[in-house]
Amino acid sequence: MGEQTLKEKFPRLYGVSVLKDKMVSEFCLRNDFGNPQVFIWRIPWRRGLFEWEKELQNQLEKLINNVVWNTDMFDQWCWVGESVNVYRVHSGYWALKEIPDVQSNECFGEIWSLKVPGTTKIFGWRVLLDRLPSRVNLERRGILISSNLCPLCNKDVETLQHLLITSEVAQRL
Amino acid sequence: MFAHRDGWVGRRYIHVFNYALVAKWKWRLGSENGGGWRDLIESKYGDWRELGKSMTSNKSSNWWKDLRIIYKANKEFNWFDQRIRWKIGNGSRIKFWEDW
Numbered sequence: 249m250g251e252q253t254l255k256e257k258f259p260r261l262y263g264v265s266v267l268k269d270k271m272v273s274e275f276c277l278r279n280d281f282g283n284p285q286v287f288i289w290r291i292p293w294r295r296g297l298f299e300w301e302k303e304l305q306n307q308l309e310k311l312i313n314n315v316v317w318n319t320d321m322f323d324q325w326c327w328v329g330e331s332v333n334v335y336r337v338h339s340g341y342w343a344l345k346e347i348p349d350v351q352s353n354e355c356f357g358e359i360w361s362l363k364v365p366g367t368t369k370i371f372g373w374r375v376l377l378d379r380l381p382s383r384v385n386l387e388r389r390g391i392l393i394s395s396n397l398c399p400l401c402n403k404d405v406e407t408l409q410h411l412l413i414t415s416e417v418a419q420r421l
Numbered sequence: 422m423f424a425h426r427d428g429w430v431g432r433r434y435i436h437v438f439n440y441a442l443v444a445k446w447k448w449r450l451g452s453e454n455g456g457g458w459r460d461l462i463e464s465k466y467g468d469w470r471e472l473g474k475s476m477t478s479n480k481s482s483n484w485w486k487d488l489r490i491i492y493k494a495n496k497e498f499n500w501f502d503q504r505i506r507w508k509i510g511n512g513s514r515i516k517f518w519e520d521w
Contacts, residue, residue: 251503255518262518272521273512291517312521321510325452328504335448340441340501345434347498 254308261304266294278319287313375408382406440494444501447472447491473502
């Protein structure tokens with residue numbers, strides 16, 4: 249529904265809804281013979297809604313009633329920014345290239361050409377790829393460790409981010 | 422084709438191009454009608470939504486594991502999902518809360 253899903257637009261209602269992963273058609277009793285089409289929504293909640301939540305429900309129903317259906321077809325994806333609404337590698341490539349960070353991904357060449365000892369280069373390379381054996385990484389690789397908390401401060405999980413930047417110990421350095 | 426248009430040389434944008442190519446698979450999984458290869462893939466790995474989840478099984482084929490870079494690229498840049506819109510037909514493929 250536009251740029252956001254209903255879950256993101258109505259987090260409160262999503263929270264009290266049941267059948268969270270059901271399809272649209274399962275919430276809707278449709279009268280195909282009427283003109284204009286009549287939709288009756290049956291969105292089940294796990295408890296009665298409060299007054300202010302009913303207001304949200306009204307907004308939600310208003311929004312979904314505005315949608316034009318094309319009931320003799322399957323639901324379809326449209327790709328934004330392509331006149332035919334179909335994804336093409338070409339337009340995907342250009343869409344990606346507009347994102348500045350995508351291109352700067354490869355700076356390894358600069359690391360390798362630095363005049364520092366080889367182990368330091370390798371360390372830098374491992375940092376960039378998040379290949380250091382931080383406890384979170386060890387856990388992901390299935391290596392048994394007692395906890396994934398940072399052994400230096402015991403306050404947060406030991407990710408690369410934590411280890412080098414956000415940890416108190418790192419901040420002091 | 423790309424090479425000529427923007428002076429695309431060497432390896433600098435290869436990984437960008439690769440993201441775009443791999444995304445085509447996600448597109449096909451999400452947009453093509455059932456029957457044939459898509460049903461086969463779905464029965465083995467699940468539907469296109471699986472590509473938005475972080476975990477993957479070690480038993481997956483290399484092809485499927487390669488598709489996982491879509492997850493990484495999309496998580497970092499949210500570029501693919503952001504450009505997808507649903508056009509509702511009979512409502513049988515869109516998840517009410519999570520997709521719509």
